[in-house]
Amino acid sequence: MSEGLLITGDQNPLHLPAKKSTDDTLWRSLDVGADADYFLFEVSSESEAYRVIGLVRQKLLPAIYLKPLILINSGGDLSKSLQDQVDFVISSQQLEQQLPAKLLDEVESINRRIDALQEQRLKADTNMALRVVRYLYSRDREVEPVASIQNRGGYTFTGIESLFDGHDQSIWQTLDFLNSQHLVQTRFVTRTHQCASCGCAFLNFKETCPQCESEELDADDLIHHFRCGYTAELSDFRQEERLVCPKCDQTLRHIGVDYDKPSMMYHCRSCDHRFQEPEIATTCFDCHRTAPPENQIHRNIEAYKLSMLGVNAALYGLDSLFASILERRLQLLPLDVFERFIAVEKARIGRYKVSHSSLLLIDIKGLEQIYLTLGERTSEVYEELANLFYAMLRSSDLISSRNESLFLMLLTETSPDDAKIVEGRLSSGVGELLKASLGASPDIISQIVNVDTALDLTAYLESFLSEHHAE
Amino acid sequence: MLNDTWDFITGLSAAQLVSYFWPFFLFDLTRYVVFDVLILTLYLPRRKRNKQRRAEARRLLFHEKPLVSVIVPGKNEGKHIPSLAESLTRQTYKKLEIVIVDDGSDDDTEIICRKLHKDGKIDQYVRNEVRGGKASAANTALYYSTGKYVIHLDADSELRYDSIETILLPFYMDANIAAVGGDIRVANLNQTMATRTQAIEYFKGISTGRTVSSMLGILRIIAGAYGAFRRDTLDRLGGWDVGPGLDGDITMKIRKLGLKVVHEPHAVCYTNVPTSFRKLARQRFRWDRSMVRFRARKHVDVLMPTSNFRLSNFIATVENLFYNLFLNFKWWFYVAQVIFFYGALLQHIIVVNYVLYTLANLAEFLVAMVLLRKTLRKQDLLLILYLPLMPLYTGLYLRIVRTYAYIMEFIHKASYADRWNPWKVSRVVKKDRL
Known part of the structure; x- marks a missing residue:
């Protein structure tokens, strides 16, 4: 098969170029492969395979980085890690013939899910957490930790490793973040100790002297000779190959029958201290810092699977997190329902002509950037924001959102002048809160519209968005 | 009825007196009252004369200031250890090393002792995960202690402030002394009637009895609850042998080495009794059986005229066997004799015996008070009110227990099945007839 060949056929695959291609040609062929059903590739070495997988999985377009990857194994054993990083492995012979139906079914199932994401008109995914969420969604499976000495954390998640560009800490941080946002469900697998200063899981556990902290210790069993009651350390009994009681000169025969070992004693060669319970010290193989085990990080190692919230985030973006908090706190209405209320309100006002209601729009730009800055603390800030909204609104007011940052509020029986007061308070409150959290003033745009029969909400929103969201 | 008894007494001839009450006059009065009084009349002035030597011994002790290891082996004794460690800090002799050996405790002992060790309140704590029995625990403590003198102490005991200093002095008065017994007193004496009678018994048996034995050079036991030993001697013996009764056993072994063992009545140790x-x-069942096992079996060789023969060891064992073993069975003979031959006089004989033994107890108690005077507490003196109970306690209760113990040990070697030792140890020891 020739290099860089786009294989046509029923399933429309893209055959990636083999080892000799430069990355540039690979990139180009990937871009043209956005419409392929899957990528097939064949490499001469595992490291080459990892490079290709990395190039695919680190692309920004969901249509590419999520693409099913099929590795053609031309012979030889593949590592478990490599097998975990591609979707399928087939033999060269299989390629000559028809691909197995089961494989094609699975490819189709992955592509259906990717299509579901595409419906959301996704363009480039730059956010790591979102990319992981979407990847997990498209594969619909759990990502499991795999013990690995290549990885400082002692474990890696080979299933999603290729999405990251080599800094394994970012895998942990991303998974921690997803977990803190309840976007994933976890299943306990095991537990590790990790260095508190550098996160490395490779720690040397050592017994040390509780008195002088020396590591140079001898340990000896204590022996109790039943017959004469004599008790001393094993070395006192040792005579060449045998054990002989120094008190009664009898040879010890069988443990449990004529003697036993009731305990063990450590002896410090440095300070001569004798003790039974040594202190335990751990030294990091990487940063060489020494600390008692209780001062190191004890971490649960878990497998991750998307939660329902995670599925939602995969489809609609991570920022829906704030919406979900508002939904819980303020009963955020779906936009179509909100539109119905506006219509009712317009009709009511038009008919009786006695009261005023106002529509307040508030657009908090860059809200989606908060979690990039704050990480795990994002949900706290979101909760505070939700509290702020809650404090400003009365129980007769209604709230909805157009997207992750544009919120609509119907302030019933409120004149535009009164609405101005609410607008001022809300803008300054949100501004202060975000400034305190992010260290920079956010860009907040707000508008007030009088609700009357002339109001066309859909048109109004379109013009608002086109005015303020130039992109 | 009392008038009848009075008439009975006044009508007695000397020969009748002896034939009706021979156990009292021939044995108990002579051995425990007359003899004690005689010996103490020699002892007290001698102790007074020795005042100068004691002062010199004290000077030597504090000049040398040897390390003294206080070893405390035991199972589930953790609750007693904090107060024990605390009380040892108040001793006049300070250069102590406290070694606790935990013989497979299954309570909080380990937690308590590890903490005390960490806080520096005890010097060494050795935990044996599997119980090995008292001897192995004591030997473990001996192995990990380093002092020139080793004091074996029970965990639930408390020492008088000057007790360690006092128990060490004999070592500096006579180089041949290898072990010194402390004076065991009852700590919980006002708790029950059982503890009061034991308190009186301890005054008579330990304080007076052992002082007299010590004077005569026939002391045959240094209490496990509180005794001081020279380390070199313990090392020579390889420590303690398997008990029960390991304290009497090691005393006998020290005697066999030709070394002296003495009792020090002023080295006070308060202990809790049943x-x-x-x-x-x-x-007592346990203690009495070990008498048979160790005197009449293991160390019966001291009665044989071998090259190792020593008169004092011979007498110590004979006296012990005679007064405990033989006289115990004699008492049953006496009971039979009274019932069969003097049945009609039974009530008079009981009343008179009761009075005689009460008076003997009073005499013995007073002797103890004189001997111990400066180390006594007020509550000790009040025990005098309970003296009339003693004939029942020693004459009846203890005798029945003792007879039963002797018979069981002679016939069944019951001590080998004692749960006091773990079975793994008893099995081996019984098989090897130790």
């Missing part, structure tokens, strides 16, 4: 007659019976 609070009910039921528990007491269990304790």
Whole structure:
């Protein structure tokens, strides 16, 4: 098969170029492969395979980085890690013939899910957490930790490793973040100790002297000779190959029958201290810092699977997190329902002509950037924001959102002048809160519209968005 | 009825007196009252004369200031250790090393002792995960202690402030002394009637009895609860052998080395004794059986005229066997004699015996008070009110327990099945006839 060949056929695959291609040609062929059903590739070495997988999985377009990857194994054993990083492995012979139906079914199932994401008109995914969420969604499976000495954390998640560009800490941080946002469900697998200063899981556990902290210790069993009651350390009994009681000169025969070992004693060669319970010290193989085990990080190692919230985030973006908090706190209405209320309100006002209601729009730009800055603390800030909204609104007011940052509020029986007061308070409150959290003033745009029969909400929103969201 | 008894007494001839009450006059009065009084009339002035030597010994002790290891082996004794460690800090002799050996405790002992060790309140704590029995625990403590003198102490005991200093002095008065017994007193004496009678018994048996034995050079036991030993001697012996009764056993072994053992009545150790007659019976059952096992079996060689023969060891064992073993069976003979031959006089004989033994107890108690005067407490003196109970306690209760113990040991070697030792140890020891 020739290099860089786009294989046509029923399933429309893209055959990636083999080892000799430069990355540039690979990139180009990937871009043209956005419409392929899957990528097939064949490499001469595992490291080459990892490079290709990395190039695919680190692309920004969901249509590419999520693409099913099929590795053609031309012979030889593949590592478990490599097998975990591609979707399928087939033999060269299989390629000559028809691909197995089961494989094609699975490819189709992955592509259906990717299509579901595409419906959301996704363009480039730059956010790591979102990319992981979407990847997990498209594969619909759990990502499991795999013990690995290549990885400082002692474990890696080979299933999603290729999405990251080599800094394994970012895998942990991303998974921690997803977990803190309840976007994933976890299943306990095991537990590790990790260095508190550098996160490395490779720690040397050592017994040390509780008195002088020396590591140079001898340990000896204590022996109790039943017959004469004599008790001393094993070395006192040792005579060449045998054990002989120094008190009664009898040879010890069988443990449990004529003697036993009731305990063990450590002896410090440095300070001569004798003790039974040594202190335990751990030294990091990487940063060489020494600390008692209780001062190191004890971490649960878990497998991750998307939660329902995670599925939602995969489809609609991570920022829906704030919406979900508002939904819980303020009963955020779906936009179509909100539109119905506006219509009712317009009709009511038009008919009786006695009261005023106002529509307040508030657009908090860059809200989606908060979690990039704050990480795990994002949900706290979101909760505070939700509290702020809650404090400003009365129980007769209604709230909805157009997207992750544009919120609509119907302030019933409120004149535009009164609405101005609410607008001022809300803008300054949100501004202060975000400034305190992010260290920079956010860009907040707000508008007030009088609700009357002339109001066309859909048109109004379109013009608002086109005015303020130039992109 | 009392008038009848009075008439009975006044009508007695000397020969009748002896034939009706021979056990009292021939044995108990002579051995425990007359003899004690005689010996103490020699002892007290001698102790007074020795005042200068004691002062010199004290000077030597504090000049040399040897390290003294206080070893405390035991199972589930953790609750007693904090107060014990605390009380040892108040001793006049300070250069102590406290070694606790935990013989497979299954309570909080380990937690308590590890903490004390960490806080520096005890010097060494050795935990044996599997119980090995008292001897192995004591030997473990001996192995990990380093002092020139080793004091074996029970965890639930408390020492008088000057007790360690006092128990060490004999070592500096006579180089041949290898072990010194402390004077065991009852700490919980006002708890029950059982503890009061034991307190009186301890005054008579330990304080007076052992002082007299010590004077005569026939002391045959240094209490496990509180005794001081020279380390070199213990090392020579390889420590303690398997009990029960390991304290009497090691005393005998020291004697066999030709070294002296003495009792020091002013080295006071308060210990808690069994609070009910039921528990007491269990304790004595164990003690009495070990008498048979160690005197009449293991160390019966001291009675043989071998090259190792020593008159004092011979007498110590004979006296012990005679007064405990033989006289115990004699007492049953006496009971039979009275019932069969003097049946008609039974009540008079009981009343008179009761009075005689009460008076003897009073005499013995007073002797103890004189001997111990400066180390006594007020509550000790009040025990005098309970003296009339003693004939029942020693004459009846203890005798029954003792007879039962002797028979069981002679016939069944019951001590080998004692739960006091783990079975793994008893099995081996019984098989090897140790």
